[in-house]
Amino acid sequence: MQFTALEDFFSPExxxxxxxxxSYTVRAFEEYDASKWNEKTRAQVKERCESLAxxxxxxxxxxxxxxxxxxxxxxxxx
Numbered sequence: 001m002q003f004t005a006l007e008d009f010f011s012p013e014x015x016x017x018x019x020x021x022x023s024y025t026v027r028a029f030e031e032y033d034a035s036k037w038n039e040k041t042r043a044q045v046k047e048r049c050e051s052l053a054x055x056x057x058x059x060x061x062x063x064x065x066x067x068x069x070x071x072x073x074x075x076x077x078x
């Protein structure tokens with residue numbers, strides 16, 4: 001699932017800042033190759049993935065995000 005932030009905001013649950021106009025991808029933990037991570041890192045990433053998947057619909061209702069990628073379908077960066 002991909003979403004784009006409609007405003008700048010901080011999420012205490014994910015310990016992350018989200019920036020207006022930037023797009024983010026929510027992935028299932030199982031999509032990561034966690035074989036080289038220690039147990040603590042694995043648990044932290046899994047918790048963050050699960051939290052983000054639960055929070056995105058809430059943020060949508062609050063008007064903080066919209067589902068989908070960047071406007072025009074292009075990703076820009078260096």
